[in-house]
Amino acid sequence: MVTRDEAALVLSALDWRDEVRVLSPGRIRVAAVDRLGGITPEMIDWWFSRMDEPTYFRFHPVDHQAFAWVRGKEPGRHVGATHLTHHCYGGHPPLLPTEISFIPPDELLDTAAFADYGVGAAICAVVHRLDQADQPYPEEAGRFVHLAFRRGYGTELRSCWWLAVTPDTDLDAATNRRLRHVHEEFAYLTAFLPGLYASEAEGPGGSASPGGRPPGTPHDRRLGGDTASPRPASPADGPGGPG
16 A cells, blocks of 8 residues: 555655645545644654544544544554544535554654654554444555654644545545645644643653543444444445544
């Protein structure tokens, strides 16, 4: 889905900006950059290990519809863990059920070079779409990385998604609406993460244990209960996870 040389560009590029590029007839790259004032890379790394259902809804109060850690979650860690998300862009259908599995950064990137570039956190993941029973389709929908560069104002967050596409893919959702979604996500996060981090990670007792509902059908806010929502009929219909 993505080569190490392709992933290395996120780290080494002199100029990273919002961009959509067609890599092949069946694959696209979506790049984004967010400048997060008052946020450190350590906060970003902590956040992805800390996420639970209530805070995931705060991450995007409109687009995020459901969340649950489904396997591999350990306190204070996200690498090796998988979470389920139901989301929609702009709060409008279709609902996109997705599974995000976090992988070690060194599977995609030269982590030995992080210090030279000022990278303080790296989030890497594999994305699968889910069927009507919230089971993952075998084909990868994509992979993504978030690289948090230390800056004087806080963090420059470079994001990149490598996505599988077909003739049925909604390209506007996979590109334009995805970019709007991620910028909104990190604007919401910048507003509440410093306070959350100060109260839990730096407060008495250190980092709080991550929460979240136990594995199983997640709470669906759109329907107001623990009820499965309508799903796309095919993995080709959706643009993959938000990240």
